[in-house]
Amino acid sequence: MLKGGFIQNLPKIYGLYTGGFIVFILLMAILESSGVSAKTIGQLFLAFTVLIYALIGWLSRTVQVDAYYVAGREVPTVFNGMATAADWMSGASFVAMAGGIYFGGYIYMAFLVGWTGGYVLVASLLAPYLRKFGCYTVPDFIGTRYGGNFVRFCAVLVLVIASFTYVTAQINATGTIASRFLGIPFEQGVWIGLLSILMCSMLGGMRAVTWTQVAQYIVLIIAYLIPVFWISNKFGFGIIPHFQLGPEVARIAELEAQYGLVKNSADAVKAAGVPGGLASISTAHSAVPAGSAWKYISLAICMMVGTASLPHILMRYFTTPSVKSARKSVAWSLFFIFLLYSSAPMLATLSKISLIDPNLPTGIIGKSISDVQNIEWVRNWIAVKQAYIADFNNDGILQLNEWFMRGDVVVLATPEVAGLPYVISGLVAAGGMAAAMSTADGLILAIANALSHDIYYKIIDPKADVRKRLLAARVLLVVIGALGAYIASMRLTGILGAVAWAFDFAMSGLFFPLVLGVWWKRATREGAIAGILLGLASGTAYLVYVAPAFMNRTPWLQIDNLRFGIIGATVSLVAMVVVSLMTKEPDAATQKMVDDCRVPSGKPVISRQH
Amino acid sequence: MSNKDAHFEKTKSHMIVTLAIWFFFSIVVFMFGESLNSASFLGYPLAYYMTAQGSLAAFIILIFWMSGKQEDIDEEFGFGEREDD
Incomplete structure (x- = not known):
């Protein structure tokens, strides 16, 4: 069917895949207009995308150590960039970041700089050198450079603590999305999420994870960008929102001054019966709070230096064919990340202005509370405790500080608020699932590989043959995943931090x-x-x-x-x-x-x- | 000084220049967030623009530039990779 090998045909293969996905979206839109229920459309979106990833995972199965640990070191520069971007952007980035910016304003946006600036450190200090080293895992570098099993063990220890802190949140996110869109309890959703994650990584290790991550990136970026562009154009804010939302940012500042930014006391919020985790707008959208420079910079520093130390990201650069392409691949990773990160503040702006500007048909602030409560999306989100209205001053008019919602609602509900068809909400669910799955896969693989390669093979049994090593790697993958899912199902993530x-x-x-x-x-x-x-x-x-x-x-x-x-x-x-x-x-x-x-x-x- | 040492010296200065530019866009700009915000770019307050897009775009350009220049340095000293490696 195709001339040449798989690697030569990558652009063609993923081009076809992207085209196929767009056809699928259109098909769903046709189904929606012919009366198929929203629930069925959501289920079809999840089932179709997850099955595609599983198919890629199965096609990439391998029995070679090199392919299992580092995808045979043949992932081209740009594709590795896409895979890294999917590896990097978690369910939290996809679902929660715009909401964080919506409520946290300027200081929260230190995360944007932190989670991108770190790649400069990766490219200039680490990636090309670790690639040249030729290691399979990050502790493999530490263990060989410094020599000795104990230092290797210490590196594995940090890797496991850092990655495990991260992975339960991802499995939790897959569970939340699966349960919401498939209509099953959260505890079952978590295990279905885990099953989907393992289908991508178990048979083919890094090779399978790489090619599913590229597919997941394509889904998640389409799912994130379509609503942002659509809403901006629908309200006439600009064709390319990134360059044209200046007036809306200024308008938000004007409305903030007009309404006043009131911080509700914790007691008042509690007395009014606001469900936990919901917030009202009390921070300026674009203004820099006085004396906040160190608060901003210290957060940015932590995120940048942390980025350059996270093993699941560093190990992506072990898979490129050369040192040169490892370096360039970092730049491409950042480019693909930028497409989503630069859109998050725009989504937050669009979402906020469509809610608080009384001149827009979607505005709810300043309207009578009984009218607002009759709007369909408001009713739906209040019913699931994701939004809440507390009439503190009993005047029957909704004030800025009386509207509460959860940050995730910004991404999940904005298409609905702006009156976009349901097919877009289904698409967003598929995007969130792709983001959470791709990060979870990268993290679980990083932990399992460190344990199987560095602890089992290098320390416990250096004579183990290839078959035994890969068996150990796969068993560990399942065990780590199950442990993560078990902890996620206990809903401890709030405590885990x-x-x-x-x-x-x-x-x-x-x-x-x-x-x-x-x-x-x-x-x-x-x-x-x-x-x-x-x-x-x-x-x-x-x-x-x-x-x-x-x-x-x-x-x-x-x-x-x-x-x-x-x-x-x-x-x-x-x-x-x-x-x-x-x-x-x-x-x-x-x-x-x-x-x-x-x-x-x-x-x-x-x-x-x- | 051997060829290898000369190559590393140049690599090191290149790394330091790269990190200086990085430091400017990630830290220095945001030390002056409050005053920058009174200026505007594309209609956005400047500090808001930098944290939403500006610095992010600067990092991408910086890494592409850094990689290109480092490849030149590697070639100059004969340490570039052959395609058949």
Whole structure:
């Protein structure tokens, strides 16, 4: 059917796939207009996309170590960029980011800069050098560069803590979406979500995850961009919202001044019976709060440095054919991420103005509460406790501080609020599912690979044959996934903490050991062990000290529980430098290894099959 | 100084320049968020624009530029990869 191999035909294959997906969307639109129920359309969207991913996963099955761990190192630059973007953008990015910006304003947008700026660190400090090294996992680099099983074990420890913090939230998101659109209880939704995730990764490891992630990226970006462009054009705000929403941002500021931004007291909110997790607008949309520079910058630093330390992202750059393409691939990753991230503030703006501007037909603020309660989408979202109206001043008119909703509603309900057909909501569900699945796959694979390659093969049984190694990898994949799903089904994620914690854990324990491993020859094994363990321990201790769920003490210098990585990474750096200088310089072989990884030409530092 | 050392020196300065530009767009700009916001770009307040799009776009351009330049440095010292590697 196609001339040449799979890799040569990638643009054609994914072009066909994208065309097919668009045809499918149109088909759903036709079904909707011919009277098929919204519920059926939602189910068809989920079932169709998940089956496609499973098919890709099955077609990519492999029995080779190289293909299982690093996709055979043949993923072209641009496609690896797409896969990384899907790996990176989680269910939380897709569903919650626009809502976070909607309620959090300027300070929250530090996440946008943090989650993109980190890629500059990845490209300039790490990706090309780790690619040249030729490792299978991130702890594989640490273990080989510094030598010894104990330092390898320490790296695995940080990897597992950081990735596991992150993965339960993803499985939780797949469960939420599956339960909402398939009409099943959340606890069952979680297991269906897990099954879908494992179908993508189990048979083909990294190779299967790579090709499903590319497919998932295409679905999630289409699902995110269509509503943003559609709403902007429908209301006549501009053909390309990214360049033309200036007047709307100004209008929001004007309305904020007119209504006044009131922060409701916690007692009043509680007394009015507002369900947990819902918020009203109390932060300015675009204004910079006075004296907030450090608050913004400290959050951005944590997210940037954390990005450059997260193993599931770094390992994506092990799959490119060359050092050069690893570097360029980082740029492409960021480009594909940018398409979604730059749209999130636009979606937040569109969503906010369509709700608060009384001159728009969709506006609800300033209208009579009994009218607003009769609007269909308001009724629906109030019924599922995702929105709420509390008439604090008993005047029967909806004020800005009297409308409460959950942040996720911004992405999930805006198409409905703006009067877009239901097919768009089904599309958004498929996009959210793709985002959560792709990240979960990357994370579970990172954990399972570290345990199977670094702990089982390198430490426990170095003589294990290929069959045994891959069997161990697959069994671990299922076990880790099941553990994540079990924890997610207990709905503990609120206690397990924010996604931001994963970044702080990773930067506390891994950033300096990785970077100095490449850039400072003098770094020794003892230094690395001290850096990893003291960084992780001090970061965790500080987290316990400030986190509201634990000791809830006053943070130093506004470094709160979202920013504890600053403490961890600083301790890690100091410990690593001091201990390295106190111990004996690394031997000639290690120094040569570092020299070799700094130049693109020549053989990989670790042999190809290891 | 050996060829390898010269290559690394140049790579290192290139890395430092890259990180300086990165530092400007990720940190320095936002140290002055309040005053920048009184200026505007495309009709958006400037600091808002930078955190919503501007810095993000700068990072993409920066990485493409950084990779291209690093490839030149690698070629200059004869450390570029051969296509059949």
